[in-house]
Amino acid sequence: MADQEAVKLYGMWSSPFSRRVELALKLKGVPFEYIEEDLSNKSPLLLKYNPIHKKVPVLVHNGKPVVESLVILEYVDEIWKNNPILPQDPYERAMARFWGSFIDDKILVTAKKVHFCLDKEREAVILEVCEQMKMLEKQLNGKDFFGGDKIGFVDIVGNIVAFWFPITQKVLGSDFFTSEKFPGLFKWIGKLQEIDVVNESRPPREKHLAYVRAQFEALKIAPK
C-alpha cells in the first residue's frame, strides 16, 4: 500500500472517541497504523490535522484528515462498504444518527458534570444520567444490539456507556449502573463482549481504573 493510501489513526488509549474509530476499522478489517497521542504534549501532526478542536481522534486517509468521531464513523462506512455500520434503510439510519447524537449530546454532556460536583449535586447528576440511560435502554427493546442482531453505529457510539461508565461507577463507589437497574443494557454489554474486536478496542480494566481514579483525585473532589 502506498503511503499516500495508508490509513492512520491518531488516538489516545483511554479515549472512548478514538476507541470508536478503532473498533469501526477493525470491524471492517481495514489495516491501519495507530499513533498514540500524548494529550498533555500534543504532536505537531495532531495540531496540523485538527487545528480547530486539537483533539483525538483524527483519521488520516489518502493524506487527508477527518475529525470528530461521529463524522469519522460515517466516513469509514462510506469508504469501506463491507460490514455496514449504519443501517441501509433511510429511516433506520436517521434513528441511528439520532441515538448516536443522544449519547454524545445528552448522556455524555450530563455525565461529565460528575467531575465537578459532590454529594447531593452529584447524586442529582447521576439520577439525570440514569433517566437518559433508561431512554437509551428502551431502544434495545429485547434486541441484542441497537440495530438488531449485528453490532452497528449506536453500539459503537455507546462504547462509553458499556465500558467507561462501569469504571467511573467503581471509582465513585456508586451503584447506579447495575444489571438489576438496567437489564437490557447489561444483556447488550454481554453481547458486545462476545466480539473479539470490541474487547480489543477498550482500555485494559486495571489501567483504566487507575487512570480514572487519578483523574478524580486530581480534581480534588474524589470520594472517600
Place this chain on the structure above:
Amino acid sequence: MADQEAVKLYGMWSSPFSRRVELALKLKGVPFEYIEEDLSNKSPLLLKYNPIHKKVPVLVHNGKPVVESLVILEYVDEIWKNNPILPQDPYERAMARFWGSFIDDKILVTAKKVHFCLDKEREAVILEVCEQMKMLEKQLNGKDFFGGDKIGFVDIVGNIVAFWFPITQKVLGSDFFTSEKFPGLFKWIGKLQEIDVVNESRPPREKHLAYVRAQFEALKIAPK
C-alpha cells in the same frame, strides 16, 4: 397523495432549525404540510412525535417522525435524491458534516451565552463567536457557497449565521458582524439572498427583530 405518505413539518416561524428543514424541502421541491407550533403550549402531537427533546422541528414522513435538524437534513437528502444537499464525494461529505456540527456545537453554543451576560463578559463572548465565524468564513475560500457553486448542507445549517446573527446584532446595538470584518460571509449572504426559497425560509425582518428584542427584554438584560 395518501395521507400515509404525506410529509408534515412541525416548526416554529422564528426557529432557524425548523427553517433549515423547510428550506431543504423547498430546494428539493417536496410538497409538505407545515404546522406552526406554539412552543409555550406544545401540541400533543409534538410531544408524541418528539418525546425525548420535545422540540421543533419534527418531520413526519409516512407517519413516522424524524427529529433534530441535522438528522432530518440527512434523511431528506437520502429520501429525495434530486438537488443533493450533501456532496457526493465521501471526503467532502465528511467536511460538510464537520462544519455543520461546528456551527451547531461551537458557534451556536458560544453565541447563546450573550443572552446571559452583559458588558465585558458579553464582549468576550462576542469576540469568541467572531473567532469561530472567522474559521467558518475561511472555508468559503472565494467560493459562492460552502460546497462550491450551489447551495448545500453547510449553507442550510449556516442560515442562523446569515439571517439570525444580523438581527441579534441589531438588537444588541453591536457591530461585530459587518461586511468589512467578514467580507466572505457577506458575499455568501448576498448569494443566498439571490435564491427565492432561501428568502421564503427566513422570518420576516421586522417581525423577527421585534421578537428577538422582546426575548432580550424578557431576560431583563437588554442593552440600553
